[in-house]
Amino acid sequence: MAAGSESVSTPHGRRGVALFGATGYAGREVARLLGAHPAFRLQAAFGGKERDGVPLSAIHPSLRGSVDMACVGLDTNGGLDGAVRALAEGGLDVALLATPEALSLALAPRLLDAGFRVVDLSGAFRLARSSDYPEWYGFEHGAPGLLGGAAYGLSEWSGGTLGTARLVANPGCYPTAALLALLPLRRAGLIDPTEAVVVHAVSAASGAGRKVREDLLFCEIEGSVRPYGLPRHRHLAEIAAQTGLVPGAEVLFFPHLAPIDRGLLCSIALRLRQGAGASAVAAAFEKAYAAAPFVRLLGEGSLPATADVRGTNACAIGWTCDAATGRAAVFSAIDNLLKGAAGQALQNLNLMTGRPETEGLPR
Ligand SMILES: NC(=O)c1ccc[n+]([C@@H]2O[C@H](COP(=O)([O-])OP(=O)(O)OC[C@H]3O[C@@H](n4cnc5c(N)ncnc54)[C@H](OP(=O)(O)O)[C@@H]3O)[C@@H](O)[C@H]2O)c1
Known part of the structure; x- marks a missing residue:
């Protein structure tokens, strides 16, 4: 076992989890959730090489008293095989990757070869075609053979595929909010295909x-809102792939940065198919999410705000319909670090392992 990690025994019967990227924001939230999860426990927390031996709670002071283990420094120059081998020898078989794409691409094949089940929070396995990676991510995919077997982990729409998945690609934060708002209408055939869907986020x-x-320094972002990542933010590829719409033509995406520490809001404009109206829209949402514990349907005319879902794994959805123009607007709010990242990762881990979907997650 690498230096600094906890014993891999599983006292209290909680299954050990290895977390890579524990020193980042998404990793911090995974660590916090695992600290209180009834079925899983954080057993090895990796950060950059220089973090070796540093208490996780010194890196994330908000974890003090709940997650006090030492961080393991990951040596990406030749140390990955040894790290994975040590985890496997210690009896671990579940890993969460809260790491950049390049590191997820290096880790996932090794972990899968060693028998692990992996949830990756990066974009490394979200697109089905390796040929899309140079355009949208700017690199040639280093493990194209894994893309076909990777399950897309938008929990509410995963359709029972996660139970057998070995590799789950956790969706991006924008796609999570956009797809939860769009898919009920798209799958019900309520969107007019002749007009572009506009996702403003x-x-x-x-x-x-x-x-x-x-x-991203405080003085650069405070008191200001700005668009970025245009014209083709990488999350547009994910939204387009999951909706079957052509990126940049049938679906447009305008991301903006706001001076808040957490939260994400999508406002989506679309034209309804002729004959579809407010009752069809409401019925589509109710049908899609009748059994979805983390989706809060606010209904027509009731609009969500990021503050309403802060610190929860919920997605709040409201909408408006204009009978005069045949247009609808759908609004969705999530906490980008929870439903948009760590929370959904643990929701997926629950679904992968047959645990109750809501276990250990704030609603
Ligand atoms: N933030 C969000 O809202 C969000 C939402 C959805 C998905 N995601 C995805 O989740 C992943 C993590 O995002 P984040 O926001 O948490 O990023 P972050 O705060 O920058 O954290 C990145 C983590 O990866 C580690 N890391 C990077 N390079 C490494 C290396 N060479 N060796 C070892 N560790 C390394 C960092 O460790 P050190 O700092 O110790 O070097 C850190 O723990 C990304 O792929 C991101 O796209 C993020």
Whole structure:
């Protein structure tokens, strides 16, 4: 076992989980949720090499008293095989990757070969075709053979596929909010295909992670809202793939950065198919989410805000319909670090392992 990690025995019967990227924002939320999860426990927490031996609660002071284990520094220059081998020898078989795409691409094949089941929070396995990666992510995919077997983990729409999945690609934060709002109408055939769907979205600064960037300094973002990532933000590819709409033509995506620490709001404009109206829209949402514990349907005319879902794994959805123009607008709000990242990852882990979907997750 690598230095600094806890014993891999599982006292109290909770199954041990290895977490890579524990020192980042998404990793912090995974660690926090695992700290209180009745069935899983954080057993090995990895960060960058220089973090070796540093208590996780010194890196994330909000974890003090709940997650006090030491961080393991990951040596990406030749140390990955040894780290994975040590975890497997210690009896672990579940890993969560809250890491950038490049590191997820290096880790996932090794973990899968060693018998692990993996939930990856990055975009490394979200697109089905390796040929899409150079265009949308700017790199050639290093493990194209894994894409076909990766399950897309939009929990509410995963249709029972997660129970047998070995590799789950956790959706991006924007796609989570956009798809939860769009898929009920799209699958019910209520969207007029001759007009583009416009997804306008606003995200918190934590969506960009904890690494230092000049354009994300407090003085650069405070008191201002700005669009970014245009014209083809990588999450557009994911939204388009899951809806079957052509990116940039049938679906448009305008992400914005807001000076808030967490939260994400989508406002989606579309034209309804002729003959479809408010009752069909309401029926589609109710049918899609009747048994979805984390989707809060606010109904027509009731609009969500990021503050309403902060600190929860919920997605709140409201909408408006205009009978005069045949247009509808759908609004969805999530906490980008929970339903948009760590919360959905644990929701997926629950579904992968036959646990109750809501276990260990704030609603
Ligand atoms: N933030 C969100 O709202 C959000 C939502 C959905 C998905 N995601 C995805 O989740 C992943 C993590 O995002 P984040 O926001 O948590 O990013 P972050 O705050 O920047 O954290 C990245 C983590 O990866 C680790 N890491 C990076 N390079 C490494 C290396 N060479 N060796 C070892 N560890 C390394 C970092 O460790 P050190 O800092 O210790 O080096 C850190 O723990 C990303 O793929 C992101 O796209 C994020």
